Amino acid sequence: xxxxxxxxxxxxxxxxxxxxxxxxxxxxxxxxxxxxxxxxxxxxxxxxxxxxxxxxxxxxxxxxxxxxxxxxxxxxxxxxxxxxxxxxxxxxxxxxxxxxxxxxxxxxxxxxxxxxxxxxxxxxxxxxxxxxxxxxxxxxxxxxxxxxxxxxxxxxxxxxxxxxxxxxxxxxxxxxxxxxx
Amino acid sequence: xxxxxxxxxxxxxxxxxxxxxxxxxxxxxxxxxxxxxxxxxxxxxxxxxxxxxxxxxxxxxxxxxxxxxxxxxxxxxxxxxxxxxxxxxxxxxxxxxxxxxxxxxxxxxxxxxxxxxxxxxxxxxxxxxxxxxxxxxxxxxx
Numbered sequence: 078x079x080x081x082x083x084x085x086x087x088x089x090x091x092x093x094x095x096x097x098x099x100x101x102x103x104x105x106x107x108x109x110x111x112x113x114x115x116x117x118x119x120x121x122x123x124x125x126x127x128x129x130x131x132x133x134x135x136x137x138x139x140x141x142x143x144x145x146x147x148x149x150x151x152x153x154x155x156x157x158x159x160x161x162x163x164x165x166x167x168x169x170x171x172x173x174x175x176x177x178x179x180x181x182x183x184x185x186x187x188x189x190x191x192x193x194x195x196x197x198x199x200x201x202x203x204x205x206x207x208x209x210x211x212x213x214x215x216x217x218x219x220x221x222x223x224x225x226x227x228x229x230x231x232x233x234x235x236x237x238x239x240x241x242x243x244x245x246x247x248x249x250x251x252x253x254x255x256x257x258x
Numbered sequence: 259x260x261x262x263x264x265x266x267x268x269x270x271x272x273x274x275x276x277x278x279x280x281x282x283x284x285x286x287x288x289x290x291x292x293x294x295x296x297x298x299x300x301x302x303x304x305x306x307x308x309x310x311x312x313x314x315x316x317x318x319x320x321x322x323x324x325x326x327x328x329x330x331x332x333x334x335x336x337x338x339x340x341x342x343x344x345x346x347x348x349x350x351x352x353x354x355x356x357x358x359x360x361x362x363x364x365x366x367x368x369x370x371x372x373x374x375x376x377x378x379x380x381x382x383x384x385x386x387x388x389x390x391x392x393x394x395x396x397x398x399x400x
Contacts, residue, residue, distance in 0.1 A: 179335045181361050203311050206342075207335040207365075214368050229313040230339065233346055 124149055126192045126218075128178030128208045129199030133224065135160035137196055142170040149187040151176045152199075178208040181215060194220040202227050209239050259283070262319055262350070264310030264340045265330035266293045269356055269376065273328060274301060285319045310340040313347060321348035330356045332379065338362075341371045 127138045130152035138148045142165050149172045152158065158166075158173040165171045176183030178199060189195055195212040197205035202225045209223035222240045225231040231243035259282050263270045266288035277284050278301060286301075287310045288294050294307045308315035310329060321327060327344035329337035337355040344350040354372045357363055358379050366373045 203335040203339040207338050211365055215365055
């Protein structure tokens with residue numbers, strides 16, 4: 078590790094939308110090119126659904142809309158959508174929808190059943206676990222990613238075939254490397 | 259038999275009373291202090307205060323030796339996670355959940371959880387909705 082590294086710089090680079098785009102862009106492109114040959118209603122990639130418009134949800138929605146996907150983002154509170162850039166909403170690249178991601182009916186309002194990927198990042202682990210399982214078991218969404226702060230839940234749901242991300246471990250590692258490294 | 263109940267609301271408490279009357283061993287988990295106190299006063303030392311979605315609390319309440327685990331909160335997501343923890347992490351023999359939104363029954367069944375639909379809540383919610391529309395109509399009438 079370089080001596081003149083600013084503590085926390087690694088944390089910053091992890092949250093740069095650009096990094097996310099580089100990682101996800103080509104993958105989504107490939108998915109677009111290798112789509113199965115059934116008729117689709119409109120042109121373009123199938124939508125992304127984000128459940129939860131907190132800071133993380135808003136950042137993810139923004140980054141993914143910049144890769145060319147239409148992003149539908151669900152939140153129970155209309156005030157949450159203030160975190161989104163109005164330009165992206167006006168262009169229709171991000172579609173905010175008021176609803177509860179733990180209700181199958183609200184997930185369908187966000188067309189989750191037609192989505193390529195559902196990302197559950199609300200502030201509540203139980204809600205994310207439920208949204209993810211509805212998406213996976215009932216709606217058949219091909220890729221489902223779920224944030225779980227509780228490491229016990231992360232471990233359990235990994236064992237139940239969900240893709241999970243637990244910020245707790247990641248953040249501790251980053252802080253430790255900034256403190257010790 | 260040992261029954262572990264999450265949620266000391268109307269349903270959870272009613273189940274607890276019935277089980278105690280039949281001489282079973284029970285414990286109830288609830289996160290609300292006032293409810294915990296009320297249960298303790300009525301039923302004795304069967305309360306474990308805390309969240310039923312936290313492994314530490316479930317462990318403290320002996321979820322691993324539960325013959326039947328019953329989640330009765332008003333939130334289906336909490337009931338779901340509690341039941342899955344009880345089943346997969348603690349190996350509870352049988353898990354049952356109260357389901358507040360009928361469309362969720364399929365999900366719970368697919369995940370190996372027995373369910374009971376909270377018909378009272380559905381009825382109450384439905385009446386409240388009707389009342390709300392009635393009141394809106396009255397206000398419009400002004």
